[in-house]
Amino acid sequence: MGHALRTMVEDVSMRFAWTSQLKGRSIMSNHTHDHGHHHGHGETPTQVLMAEHELILEALDALERRVAAIRAGTPPDRAYIEKAVTFLREFADKCHHGKEEDLLFPAMEKAGIPRTGGPIGVMLNEHAAGRNYVKAMAESIPGIKKGDKAAARTFAENARNYGALLAVHIGKEDNILYPMADARLTPAQQKELASCFAEVEENIIGHDKHEEYHRLLKELETVYLA
Ligand SMILES: [Fe+2]
Ligand SMILES: [Fe+2]
16 A cells, blocks of 8 residues: 555545534535535536445444444444444445445546556545445344344444544545546536436435435434434
8 A cells, every 4th residue: 555545545534533524514505505406517427436435434434323322232223223224325325335346446447547556446446345344234234123222232333344444545536546637638528427416316326315315414413313
């Protein structure tokens, strides 16, 4: 790992650990006033994806605090953890990682950036690792419902690993992979990609669904603060 990347990764890890830094940013207010229509207003594809990263980091920030409480012995809030798993599966994985894997990465490959042995391969491996963590979180839920403490610990451990993985993963994309895409994809290719993203939003995910993610994220954050 080069020095620049190491520094960047440390920055991102710090940011994840020092979650209070996320407070005071106006991410949610930016995204609530327009009812989720934050895509397609002349944004580049990587800008769209970076805006999604902010939402994912918000959810992970809320989850991290909740998980710290579970590790300290607070019984897990079952409704909360189910909502968190739903958000991570639906928004982070299906919506966001879906756009990367099905649209951005193939476009980058077409532009000559190899899939294996390079950053795209690393990103794909990290998506797969993330899916395993979320799967383990989901699988611990029935045990948690029965009051099994080991299941709560399993949930907390996997949530923490997932958060740490994603924070670093997002840092690599924002600072390395996306700038590479910006540099290698022509303006026409980027425009095409942005319109494919908008199509995914409208036809595959759907407007209602997106609103639901925003509501869910807000809930994940406010439940903790209540
Ligand atoms: Fe990714
Ligand atoms: Fe991403």
